[in-house]
Amino acid sequence: MSPKTLYDKIWDAHVADETDDGTCLLYIDRHLVHEVTSPQAFEGLRMSGRKVRAPDKTIAVPDHNVPTTPDRVNGIENEQSRIQVEALDKNARDFGIHYYPVNDIRQGIVHIVGPEQGWTLPGMTVVCGDSHTATHGAFGSLAHGIGTSEVEHVLATQTLIQKKSKNMKVEITGKLSPGVTAKDITLSVIGHTGTAGGTGYVIEYCGEAIRDLSMEGRMTVCNMAIEGGARAGLIAPDQKTYDYVMGRPHAPKGAQWEAALAWWKTLYSDDDAHWDEVITIAAEDIAPVVTWGTSPEDVLPITANVPAPSDFEGGKVEAVERALDYMDLTPGTPLTEVEIDTVFIGSCTNGRIEDLRAAAGILKGRKIKQGMRAMIVPGSGLVRAQAEEEGLAKIFLDAGFEWRLAGCSMCLAMNPDQLEPGERCAATSNRNFEGRQGRGGRTHLVSPIMAAAAAITGKLTDVREMMNADAGQ
Amino acid sequence: MEKFTKITGVAAPMPLINIDTDMIIPKLFLKTIKRSGLGVNLFDEMRYDDDRNERPDFVLNKPAYRQTEILVAGDNFGCGSSREHAPWAIKDFGIRCVISTSFADIFFNNCFKNGILPIVMPKEVVDVLLKDAEKGENARMSVDLEAQTVTTSDGEVFRFEVDSFKKHCLLEGLDDIGQTMNKIAAIDVFEAKAKVERPWV
Numbered sequence A: 001m002s003p004k005t006l007y008d009k010i011w012d013a014h015v016a017d018e019t020d021d022g023t024c025l026l027y028i029d030r031h032l033v034h035e036v037t038s039p040q041a042f043e044g045l046r047m048s049g050r051k052v053r054a055p056d057k058t059i060a061v062p063d064h065n066v067p068t069t070p071d072r073v074n075g076i077e078n079e080q081s082r083i084q085v086e087a088l089d090k091n092a093r094d095f096g097i098h099y100y101p102v103n104d105i106r107q108g109i110v111h112i113v114g115p116e117q118g119w120t121l122p123g124m125t126v127v128c129g130d131s132h133t134a135t136h137g138a139f140g141s142l143a144h145g146i147g148t149s150e151v152e153h154v155l156a157t158q159t160l161i162q163k164k165s166k167n168m169k170v171e172i173t174g175k176l177s178p179g180v181t182a183k184d185i186t187l188s189v190i191g192h193t194g195t196a197g198g199t200g201y202v203i204e205y206c207g208e209a210i211r212d213l214s215m216e217g218r219m220t221v222c223n224m225a226i227e228g229g230a231r232a233g234l235i236a237p238d239q240k241t242y243d244y245v246m247g248r249p250h251a252p253k254g255a256q257w258e259a260a261l262a263w264w265k266t267l268y269s270d271d272d273a274h275w276d277e278v279i280t281i282a283a284e285d286i287a288p289v290v291t292w293g294t295s296p297e298d299v300l301p302i303t304a305n306v307p308a309p310s311d312f313e314g315g316k317v318e319a320v321e322r323a324l325d326y327m328d329l330t331p332g333t334p335l336t337e338v339e340i341d342t343v344f345i346g347s348c349t350n351g352r353i354e355d356l357r358a359a360a361g362i363l364k365g366r367k368i369k370q371g372m373r374a375m376i377v378p379g380s381g382l383v384r385a386q387a388e389e390e391g392l393a394k395i396f397l398d399a400g401f402e403w404r405l406a407g408c409s410m411c412l413a414m415n416p417d418q419l420e421p422g423e424r425c426a427a428t429s430n431r432n433f434e435g436r437q438g439r440g441g442r443t444h445l446v447s448p449i450m451a452a453a454a455a456i457t458g459k460l461t462d463v464r465e466m467m468n469a470d471a472g473q
Numbered sequence B: 001m002e003k004f005t006k007i008t009g010v011a012a013p014m015p016l017i018n019i020d021t022d023m024i025i026p027k028l029f030l031k032t033i034k035r036s037g038l039g040v041n042l043f044d045e046m047r048y049d050d051d052r053n054e055r056p057d058f059v060l061n062k063p064a065y066r067q068t069e070i071l072v073a074g075d076n077f078g079c080g081s082s083r084e085h086a087p088w089a090i091k092d093f094g095i096r097c098v099i100s101t102s103f104a105d106i107f108f109n110n111c112f113k114n115g116i117l118p119i120v121m122p123k124e125v126v127d128v129l130l131k132d133a134e135k136g137e138n139a140r141m142s143v144d145l146e147a148q149t150v151t152t153s154d155g156e157v158f159r160f161e162v163d164s165f166k167k168h169c170l171l172e173g174l175d176d177i178g179q180t181m182n183k184i185a186a187i188d189v190f191e192a193k194a195k196v197e198r199p200w201v
């Protein structure tokens, strides 16, 4: 048998039909659904009198629109948001799919709930009407975002019409330095490839630094594969993956577990597999990074200065002029002098328990800068409960952070958590596009510990200095 | 789905690179549960000022480009979220074809599902088409899907590549689900086999 990549293996195991030109029907094992990209798809089913083909493989949860303040138990005030969430309630009921309603403790961001409940397993195909579906690739499952027409297609047929992508290997060699996190890896890769660098590819992340990451960290890395333009990001499953999955509500048990494990252990890229593109980055070359512009590729180490348009070429020159104007930044300014007024820790990139533990490690015994608006939005109700049990919530509240209920929140500001025009935020989310966190709002993407450090000083900050101070150096 | 065969119309230049889906249709407008009516909010933040007045310097607000049917755009058009509201808004505005050097994957696919033709052209060609589009409403560009050509207002012809299956669907206005339903037997067979091989799924 010819050698295969991990992607090749998962792909081959899911092709239900193939035509001469390579167009395939790819069978979908898990379909995750949220309230924003699904109403029109369910409506389409109704209009054509179709059913959901595999309701037991379809899981829905509202997350984008839901308020994260405690008063949400009394209902959603914004009428349009409420209508969307109610539509999901109804669609889940009518079509008989698994559902975690707003006030269920298991509710949360769809990409955090899936793995947490054991819906996401190695070797699966996972789709969702959401680009950050790439997150699930951390388990060695082929996971990608789809549009609403495709949501309807999967609901009706449990398949997608697809052509195979190319294979890209991104290897992160060696060990990360202190203060450098999974978020810095994934941002640095995008800084390296650009936001279109991954277009047409499925990326497999590998190398010592990736192996060393926890499952939470691996999810952070794969989450942003889409920001590099890739269809999906993958990490081969290993003992950490199995340990994470074992015992979760929807993970296999007993003999099925053993059978599953035997297959999962075959899910790796063969030594001499063919790669269409290979990128290698040394972990020691990765610093804590921040974004300065309005594209996730606008990444620099925190020790750098704001660049000038003349540092770039081609169409990027004009884009940088526009970005600097939007961000109100002057070329040459040290990034550590950029003042911020808002900090957001959360999202499907960095809203898991480990992210909160890391942030708490910096915030313990400290207070946020006066006047700072700072909020922590756990990725799910269960993450929130665990953080409370571990005493993290108290650390956040003592430091001056708001401690919210689970949802997407200020990652995309579809709920009331938004930036005002001109406000500047250090955010652990994944997009710094114009207006992403609110019209006229300015976003700097960072890791959870960098966000925590910025909340304390009121500026973009090199968290390593704070860590050194803590260590008494 | 509406068929796409051949169009001749006004082309608008948008040379900015990395135009993302938040720019195409801000999240504010994702709260709808319908597909229609999004055209007025296409490129909303670039198109209107804080008081909801049109910004006169934005290309689609200029008299010459109000009837735009073809958009010639900078690299990596449609990056960002999976929101199909982006192609819905583009279509609702009246644009049927977008030409760029590259598109984000999900956006690219979403276009075909909505009767919009996204065309990838090399940088040199996009530059020529941008120049042509700058001429405004008197310069009409033609896109012929059957022949796979774009013709400038000066009669210069450029060929483009398109996936044969996607081309077929657009030309005939075929709906994907209907087509897949014809292959339901293959899906049944696959599902039965998968149930044996991977019963835990």
Ligand code: SF4
Pocket: A063, A064, A109, A110, A111, A130, A132, A347, A348, A349, A407, A408, A411, A412, A429, A430
């Ligand atoms: S947290 Fe942000 S990126 Fe993740 S699913 Fe929600 S809106 Fe999308």
